[in-house]
Amino acid sequence: MQTGVVVNPKFVQNSSAKTVISIDAMGGDHGVGVVIDGMVRAANTLPEINFILHGREQEISPLLSKHKILKERVQVRHADDVVKMDDRPSRIMRHGKSTSMWSSLESVRQKEASVAVSCGNTGALMAIAMIRLRKAQGVKRPAIAILWPSLNPQGFNVMLDVGADIRADAQDLKVFALMGASYARNGLGLEQPRIGLLNVGTEDHKGKPELHEANDIIAADATTNKFKYVGFVEGGDIPSDKVDVIVTDGFTGNVALKTGEGTANLIGFRMREAFTRNIFSKISALLALRNLRYLRHKIDPRQVNGGVFLGLNGTVIKSHGAADATGVEAAIRLAFQLSQLGFNEKLAARVAYGLQNSQDNHETDDDPIVGSDK
Amino acid sequence: MQTGVVVNPKFVQNSSAKTVISIDAMGGDHGVGVVIDGMVRAANTLPEINFILHGREQEISPLLSKHKILKERVQVRHADDVVKMDDRPSRIMRHGKSTSMWSSLESVRQKEASVAVSCGNTGALMAIAMIRLRKAQGVKRPAIAILWPSLNPQGFNVMLDVGADIRADAQDLKVFALMGASYARNGLGLEQPRIGLLNVGTEDHKGKPELHEANDIIAADATTNKFKYVGFVEGGDIPSDKVDVIVTDGFTGNVALKTGEGTANLIGFRMREAFTRNIFSKISALLALRNLRYLRHKIDPRQVNGGVFLGLNGTVIKSHGAADATGVEAAIRLAFQLSQLGFNEKLAARVAYGLQNSQDNHETDDDPIVGSDK
Known part of the structure; x- marks a missing residue:
């Protein structure tokens, strides 16, 4: 595994009270710059948001340093490799551990971040999410x-x-x-x-x-x-x-x-x-x-x-590969909103309840759980 | 079978040199009037077109008589029944012989008309077309x-x-x-x-x-x-x-x-x-x-x-159920064009040739038929 942590001490101080979103910097059609521009836009209006940004440190750092607003709010995780748009999901599942995409999902798995956002290959993102975050019950x-x-x-x-x-x-x-x-x-x-x-x-x-x-x-x-x-x-x-x-x-x-x-x-x-x-x-x-x-x-x-991946133990948002800064910002805003709502836990409870109390399930439970899903 | 012929002697004289299109007057969302208005528009610019119009004579004739241009160019075939939009195709296949839709396809089967046009129920139209016109070879x-x-x-x-x-x-x-x-x-x-x-x-x-x-x-x-x-x-x-x-x-x-x-x-x-x-x-x-x-x-x-039905022994055009006069006119123009081209024969020859000379067919024929499909 070729990913490494580039520590930002101020980030560590800040992040406990903040909503941390994990971002895959690589793999979109328009490169790292557009992703960082989208983060800047989101950070401008969401003071509670912090980021863990995954990708090639040498490409990310020069661009990141241009934006004062991101200075204390982003932690960079270096990852050597990038999932390409035409990579087969099956190959990435076996050999993708050193990619920024894998690393971005790992942050959600480790509960350092609440939601992951990637502009990369949809099939690969779902494949890694399935093996690392695993499917929710039912x-x-x-x-x-x-x-x-x-x-x-x-x-x-x-x-x-x-x-x-x-x-x-x-x-x-x-x-x-x-x-x-x-x-x-x-x-x-x-x-x-x-x-x-x-x-x-x-x-x-x-x-x-x-x-x-x-x-x-x-x-x-x-x-x-x-x-x-x-x-x-x-x-x-x-x-x-x-x-x-x-x-x-x-x-x-x-x-x-x-x-x-x-x-x-x-x-x-x-x-x-x-x-x-x-x-x-x-x-x-x-x-x-x-x-x-x-x-x-x-x-x-x-x-x-x-696009939101539903039914996993963790929320993952797939941004359009061709997204510009406005598009990346929208995906980040959605991630922030879902994180604030505790959406993933509510959804899991809703599915579990729905399956338990199904007409085609003989072990029905007459005592409904209340308030699990708003 | 409750369909009957309302003979128009001038039509019979004219039709031999003309392109005859069979029209189902009933079954569209906007009734007979819109279908006749579409026919008027087509007739205005296509002097070579004649029609056989299928449906309730008592509804059709009063509307038809208002349009001088259609006078010698339309033969009405009375049919008692109408296929409704929510009729099941299976029911119409068994009990639909007295409908205007069935009658309109019968004109193509009998080679009185080259193409049939209907605004009615798509599933029923395809079902009747399959049993009356039958599928083309292959x-x-x-x-x-x-x-x-x-x-x-x-x-x-x-x-x-x-x-x-x-x-x-x-x-x-x-x-x-x-x-x-x-x-x-x-x-x-x-x-x-x-x-x-x-x-x-x-x-x-x-x-x-x-x-x-x-x-x-x-x-x-x-x-x-x-x-x-x-x-x-x-x-x-x-x-x-x-x-x-x-x-x-x-x-x-x-x-x-x-x-x-x-x-x-x-x-x-x-x-x-x-x-x-x-x-x-x-x-x-x-x-x-x-x-x-x-x-x-x-x-x-x-x-x-x-929508053109392809792969039958005869051409059938399904007009949108909600078509207005402009829409019906467009469907009739398409019918006219395909009839003039001898499209159905060309298509049948093309399919037969394509299947005969297929890589996955052992009885290949090295002598291609020429000019069958333009």
């Missing part, structure tokens, strides 16, 4: 949840799984519903989130066998688990106000997420084209600038950068 | 192909399957590639379309086993079948210029299609909001009107309304 398949811009008052819906695993059986989908509800309750402040199961139609006879089974078992336990179950939803409902949490397997969820991003990119391209065709359209674009900025703000995917 | 699973707005010079990409069947094995995906290439060649005029297989990543090790197998067999026969194979593509590539045809199973394709539509709707909603927030934004919207119209035209899904 969770066979962890999931990655994201926030999707929507027409709901809270502005976003939760969708999971968007790519932790390409498969999910009915029981996995039920656990996703429990975890997604907990995330919506804590992350979006929804007391009774509405859960929908993604399918190719809303009629009961449509779709795959595992979806019919999941439809039944999720519906059976909705009240016990303090969510509303709206049944099957379609792709068009993902950004709608009919539902707060969309449950699906990681293959379908990943395709849907990227299709949504691709569609938004296409429309953005056509919009720039429409407003720059000729001198008249450019003038009207200037006049419409406030409107266009408002629009961009409303649908800017960078504002909600960060 | 096709185990027919597919529904749509045109997706894209950054390519041709403005659209082909995607299939978007919902004929929720499953597809590797061999089905190969047939989809052959059919999609033929559609792109004939419908979009692309000599050597680029085919991509939808997956959750572009690396070879990602995704489901059937995708790896399909990846190998599609790549092996690309040159023989006159297309380029670009390998795995992701959801974000669907509207891109990296690929012309996206191949996937009907479950994933349907979710992706509806997610794309939902995302476009969300952005449209936010855009209207941005340009109507207050009096200043409304004024700037007026000034930007030409730009906004240009944008709408570029991404208007009604311009490409029409």
Whole structure:
């Protein structure tokens, strides 16, 4: 193991009363600089945040020294190696101990930090998280949840799984519903989130066998688990106000997420084209600038950068590989918020309770645990 | 069987030299009027088009009589019943003989019309088409192909399957590639379309086993079948210029299609909001009107309304259930274009050739058929 500690004594003094976030400095598309810029932005408005930053010390230190605000708030952990975007997860699981990604998760495992953030290879991050943090009780398949811009008052819906695993059986989908509800309750402040199961139609006879089974078992336990179950939803409902949490397997969820991003990119391209065709359209674009900025703000995917790994003993946030400083800042803010809420413990309690008190579990417990999940 | 012919003698005289399209008047969300309005629009610019219109004569005739242009160009076939949006396909297969949908496909089966167009229940339409028109040789699973707005010079990409069947094995995906290439060649005029297989990543090790197998067999026969194979593509590539045809199973394709539509709707909603927030934004919207119209035209899904059923002995076009007159017109124009091209015969020949000359077929034929598919 090639990781080493670069001690910052002031950090040690400060960190006990602070929220410590573990950051993988390497592996994003835009390098260390963007990650540090994102940390600066977050630190500017979150005085309670401290960082452990993992990566090549010789690349990190010169950049870090430029930012006074980070001076006493960052501890650097040197790691020689970097997980590349095209590295196979199986290789990293065997030979990845000296990478910054591995080191960043180790800080969560050791409880030095409450949440880890990485812009690197998703598959490798999940693979290391599974072996180092291990799965929470009752969770066979962890999931990655994201926030999707929507027409709901809270502005976003939760969708999971968007790519932790390409498969999910009915029981996995039920656990996703429990975890997604907990995330919506804590992350979006929804007391009774509405859960929908993604399918190719809303009629009961449509779709795959595992979806019919999941439809039944999720519906059976909705009240016990303090969510509303709206049944099957379609792709068009993902950004709608009919539902707060969309449950699906990681293959379908990943395709849907990227299709949504691709569609938004296409429309953005056509919009720039429409407003720059000729001198008249450019003038009207200037006049419409406030409107266009408002629009961009409303649908800017960078504002909600960060897929959360759910179902592990520790919280891990995967930032978009192409994230800029605004995107990295958003991922760090999310990490901070979830840490402050004690989210991971609440989620674990919620899943354990949901599985224990399931209709398809004979050892039901009639005495509900109270207040575990808000 | 409760369908009957309402003879229009002038139609019979005219139709021999004309392209006859069979239209299901019933079953769309907006009723018969919208379908007839779409026919009027198409007839105005396509002097070579005639129609056989299937549905309740008492509803159709009063509306039809208002449009002089349709007078000698439409034959009405009375059908008592209508397939409803929530009818199960299995029920319609057994008891649907008296419906306008069944009747509209019967016209294609009898070769009175070259293409059928319906706004009704997709599952029922495919089910009837399978038993009445039957599958083309070598096709185990027919597919529904749509045109997706894209950054390519041709403005659209082909995607299939978007919902004929929720499953597809590797061999089905190969047939989809052959059919999609033929559609792109004939419908979009692309000599050597680029085919991509939808997956959750572009690396070879990602995704489901059937995708790896399909990846190998599609790549092996690309040159023989006159297309380029670009390998795995992701959801974000669907509207891109990296690929012309996206191949996937009907479950994933349907979710992706509806997610794309939902995302476009969300952005449209936010855009209207941005340009109507207050009096200043409304004024700037007026000034930007030409730009906004240009944008709408570029991404208007009604311009490409029409999922084409591929792999049957006859061409069937499924129009969106919620299509307005512009949408119905687009579906009819597509039907006309495919009929003029003799598309269905070309596609059948292409699939037969592709399967016969496959690397995994021992009875290969070294003498390629020429000119069957443009």
